[in-house]
Amino acid sequence: MPGVEDLYREIILDHYRTPRNRGELPPPAVCTEGNNPLCGDDIRIFLDIADGVVRDVKFSGQGCSISQSSTSMMTVAIKGKPVEEVRALVRRFKHMMTLSDDEGAVDESIKLGDIEALGGVVKFPVRIKCATLGWNTLLEGLNSSQG
Amino acid sequence: MAGANTSLDAEKIRQDFPVVTSSINGKPMVYLDSANTSQKPVAVIDAMTAFMREGYAPINRSAYSLAAEATEKYEGARTKVAKFINAKSSREIVFTKNATEALNLIAYSWGRTNLKRGDVVVLTHMEHHANIVPWQMLQQEIGIELRWVPLTSDFQLDLSSLSNLLAGAKVFSFTSMSNVLGTINPVEKLCAAAHAVGALAIVDACQSVPHAPTDVQAWGADFTMFSSHKMCGPSGVGVLWGREALLEAMPPFLGGGNMISEVRLDGFKCAELPAKFEAGTPPITEVIGLGAAVDYLNGIGMANVRRHEVEMSSYVLENLTARFGDEITIHGPRNPELRGATFSFAFRGIHPHDLSQILDQTNVCVRAGHHCAKPLMKIIGANATARASFYLYNTKADADALANALDSASDIF
Known part of the structure; x- marks a missing residue:
């Protein structure tokens, strides 16, 4: 059995205790809600996108340390980035979570930085859904804001 | 002492x-x-293994002695389950896939026959999804009204407004014990309240049958259901109990083999209870395992x-x-x-x-x-x-x- 130290890395607990970009954005920012039907966690992502760039992002909702910290790190990584770069990052992250994605090829050269700490989650397959909740919700938001 | x-x-x-x-x-x-x-328990594991190693055969459809003995074991489990909950007759015991299927069977078969737009079904805030969603499906399909018995601050059902909620209701379906709170509900009292307004009393007994003596006749219930896998038996089999007259009057749920007495090109005739509600080959080994679980629990x-x-x-x-x-x-x-x-x-x-x-x-x-x-x-x-x-x-x-x-x-x- 893998030890929990592989899961609860210090940077993860830091984002859990002090989440970044927590809050909400008023319309016309796009709000998307994601649920983890397994555990009842829910998360809302607010996206302010203009000229193909994520100008601002915030998140709210409730969840475990993994879903909250993963979403917090994600918001830091995507704020100010062009949407296409964000999509490539999502693909890269889901690839690390061993989830295949048929939306495009994974660019392995993309640096994940702090997000790399979530790699240990793969050893706890039940928690992969927690780690990807915010990212899947982000994807939905990107799709609906471009729809 | x-x-x-x-x-x-x-x-x-x-x-x-x-x-x-x-x-x-x-x-x-x-x-x-x-x-x-x-x-x-080992007794259940062994009973299932022994049946698969030495006695496995189809039930209800072949004349050779191996099949006859398998049928006897399967029906023997039904008798054990009937006694375990004090049903009047083993004809009132229907084996389903699980308790969820049993609730769906009632909503589908009894509900679609007896409920119409605007009819009231009363549930409680304590229910798990199996006793909510089948009724919500009927709500979407035929427009029944759902009402909810709320909770008190000490996690009991708030019965102060029960008579108002039940007024005009056709069904009162509630859990005997909350799977979240642990609260044990006053089943006899709730069944009596349902009957006082002419509503059907359905008791979701998944959490209580494994843990306490059950007497469906003393409850005065109309239907109840529970799962084998929560009471030391295997997964894959659940039990629906219903008063014989109600089951008799209901149309079948799933159609196929075993649930018919006659099939012609222009139609079919249903089998007698309980086969009428057991279409296809049932989980034979699992039912025998459930019988062994009942024996085990009775021994304790x-x-x-x-x-x-x-x-x-x-x-x-x-x-x-x-x-x-x-x-x-x-x-x-x-x-x-x-x-x-x-x-x-x-x-x-x-x-x-x-x-x-x-x-x-x-x-x-x-x-x-x-x-x-x-x-x-x-x-x-x-x-x-x-x-x-x-x-x-x-x-x-x-x-x-x-x-x-x-x-x-x-x-x-």
């Missing part, structure tokens, strides 16, 4: 359950998830099981409260006589998912999440809880292991 009043010997009973006495990485198993699904005595769980509840409530005080919030009644040994709780602000992950380090198995009762979770103000549930094979040592593991959880957060 001694003997008659002592409950069962859990230390001895543990030895009957291979998973309960197992260990992972040298650490003993502490299985506290029996409200989810129970572990299986359901009153003894109940007494043991009241003792466990007292111990768990006293210990967790004494040790953690305000740091633990138990969502459920404090009186062990009014509850089963199922405890949903919040602890030191640690998310239940994280909590169960850390408890898993010492093989303490608890469920984390919404327990398939999302509306109830919203009402008690929790997105998720951790839930520890005890059964006949759990001891005070298991309760101590839970408390110790909880204490170590805050080291990380």
Whole structure:
């Protein structure tokens, strides 16, 4: 059995205790809600996108340390980035979570930085859904804001 | 005095359950998830293995003696289940895939025949999804009205407005025991209230049949259902009990082999009860396993099981409260006589998912999440809880292991 130290890395607990970009954005920012039907966690992502760039992002909702910290790190990584770069990052992250994605090829050269700490989650397959909740919700938001 | 009043010997009973006495990485198993699904005694495992090795054959359709004996064993299990819940006749026992299918069968077969737009079905805020969604499907399909019995602040059903809610109702469907709160509901009283307005009384007994004596006639219920896998039997089989006249009047649910007495190109004629509701080859081995589970529980005595769980509840409530005080919030009644040994709780602000992950380090198995009762979770103000549930094979040592593991959880957060 893998030890929990592989899961609860210090940077993860830091984002859990002090989440970044927590809050909400008023319309016309796009709000998307994601649920983890397994555990009842829910998360809302607010996206302010203009000229193909994520100008601002915030998140709210409730969840475990993994879903909250993963979403917090994600918001830091995507704020100010062009949407296409964000999509490539999502693909890269889901690839690390061993989830295949048929939306495009994974660019392995993309640096994940702090997000790399979530790699240990793969050893706890039940928690992969927690780690990807915010990212899947982000994807939905990107799709609906471009729809 | 001694003997008659002592409950069962859990230390001895543990030895009957291979998973309960197992260990992972040298650490003993502490299985506290029996409200989810129970572990299986050797008697059940052996009965199923023996049947598959020595007696396996189709039922109800072949003349050779192997098949006749298989049919006898299958029907023997039905008789055991009927006696276990004091049904009038084994014709009132229908084997389904699980309790969820049994509830769907009632909503589909009885509901679609007897309910029309605007008819009222009363549920409670304690229900799990299996006793909500089939009715919501009818609501979408034919426009029935759903009403809900709320909770009191001490986690009981609030019966103060029950007569108003039941006025004009066609169905009152409720749980005998909450799978989240542990609350045991006054089933006889609720059935009587339903009948007083001419409504059907449906008792979802998944959480109580495994843990206490059941007498469907004393309840005065019309339908009840429960799962084999929560009562030491295998998964894959559930039980629907219904009053014979009601089952007789209902159209079939699934169509196919075994549920017919005649099929022609221009139509079919249903088989007698209970075959009418058992289309296709049933889970034969599993039903025989359920029969063995009933034998096993009868050997221990359901009153003894109940007494043991009241003792466990007292111990768990006293210990967790004494040790953690305000740091633990138990969502459920404090009186062990009014509850089963199922405890949903919040602890030191640690998310239940994280909590169960850390408890898993010492093989303490608890469920984390919404327990398939999302509306109830919203009402008690929790997105998720951790839930520890005890059964006949759990001891005070298991309760101590839970408390110790909880204490170590805050080291990380």
